[in-house]
Amino acid sequence: MPNIASILKDEITRVARREVRRETASLKKTSAAYRTEIAALKCRASDMERQLRRVNKSPRPPVPAASNDETATQGARFSAKSIASQRRRLGLSAAECGLLVGASAQSIYNWEEGKARPRARHLPAIFALRHFGRREANARLEALRQAD
Numbered sequence: 001m002p003n004i005a006s007i008l009k010d011e012i013t014r015v016a017r018r019e020v021r022r023e024t025a026s027l028k029k030t031s032a033a034y035r036t037e038i039a040a041l042k043c044r045a046s047d048m049e050r051q052l053r054r055v056n057k058s059p060r061p062p063v064p065a066a067s068n069d070e071t072a073t074q075g076a077r078f079s080a081k082s083i084a085s086q087r088r089r090l091g092l093s094a095a096e097c098g099l100l101v102g103a104s105a106q107s108i109y110n111w112e113e114g115k116a117r118p119r120a121r122h123l124p125a126i127f128a129l130r131h132f133g134r135r136e137a138n139a140r141l142e143a144l145r146q147a148d
C-alpha cells in the first residue's frame with residue numbers, strides 16, 4: 001500500500017502542473033498574436049521602404065516658373081528664414097511688412113513659420129525687401145499710409 005505522503009505529493013504536483021499549463025496557455029496565445037502582428041508590421045515597413053526608394057528614383061517634374069514675374073524674380077529663392085530675418089533687420093512688425101509687400105500680417109506670419117508660401121505676385125516685393133535699409137522701409141511705409 002502506497003504511503004499517504006507520496007500520494008498527496010503526487011496529487012499536489014499534478015494540480016500544480018495543471019494550473020501552470022492553464023496560466024501559460026493564455027500567455028502563449030497572446031505571444032503568438034504579438035509575433036503575428038510584429039511580422040505584419042515588418043512586412044508593411046519593408047513595403048513602405050520599397051515605395052520610398054521607388055519614389056526617390058523617379059525623376060521629379062520641373063516646377064513651372066511664374067510667367068508674369070519671371071524677370072523680376074529670376075535667380076532669387078524664397079526662404080521662410082529669410083523673410084523673418086529681413087523683417088527683424090528692418091525693425092518691422094508683421095503688419096508693417098505686410099503693408100510693404102501687399103499682404104496681410106497673418107500671411108507674413110504664416111510665411112515665416114513655413115505654413116504657407118507667398119504667391120508669385122508677392123515675390124518681387126519680398127525680394128525687394130533685401131535691398132531696403134531701415135530709412136527707406138520707413139519712408140515707403142509713410143508713403144503707403146498717406147496714400148490710404
